Amino acid sequence: MGSYKNLTNQEGIEKLKELVKSAGMCMFATKLDQYPLSARPMSTQEVDDDGNLWFFSQASSEKNAEIEADDRVQLFYGNTSSSEYLSVAGRAMVLKDKEKAKELWTRWVKTWFTEGVDDPELTIIKVEPEDVYYWDTKNNRMVSLLKIMTGAILGKTMDDGVEGTINI
Numbered sequence: 001m002g003s004y005k006n007l008t009n010q011e012g013i014e015k016l017k018e019l020v021k022s023a024g025m026c027m028f029a030t031k032l033d034q035y036p037l038s039a040r041p042m043s044t045q046e047v048d049d050d051g052n053l054w055f056f057s058q059a060s061s062e063k064n065a066e067i068e069a070d071d072r073v074q075l076f077y078g079n080t081s082s083s084e085y086l087s088v089a090g091r092a093m094v095l096k097d098k099e100k101a102k103e104l105w106t107r108w109v110k111t112w113f114t115e116g117v118d119d120p121e122l123t124i125i126k127v128e129p130e131d132v133y134y135w136d137t138k139n140n141r142m143v144s145l146l147k148i149m150t151g152a153i154l155g156k157t158m159d160d161g162v163e164g165t166i167n168i
Helices: 009-023 062-069 098-104 107-111 141-154
Strands: 025-030 038-043 053-058 072-079 084-095 122-136 162-167
Touching (some): 009 084, 009 122, 009 162, 038 062, 053 062, 098 122
Antiparallel strands (some): 025 072, 053 122, 072 084
């Protein structure tokens, strides 16, 4: 078994930023009190210095309506090539903020919002994390697999993975 390391404050925010950047995309789940969850892939635009996660979203989307009805969300990130995983539960809010949109804007976003930051469908979702848990092997998949196989042969643990909570 790997070790546990709970992270707080700046160290936690830096790990959150690292894992989100590494994964790039998440499954963004709403309607947490219903089965099945309502989830869709979303690209995180930024993790700010306070640990908040930022996304672009269409004003008329089901996701926005679901957040307006219940602001609880859960985000699932996974980078299988390096065996890094992250679960973020928090509160979301839908914003119309042209200045923040300018700050987060990339040329790729224009694919969905053709009128740029003035697009009437452009909204921003801010997620404030409340409960964050991470798994990080610290090695790529091949090294991790070799350590597991060697550990099985030798009968001892060689997993140097780390997992724990991130408290911001």
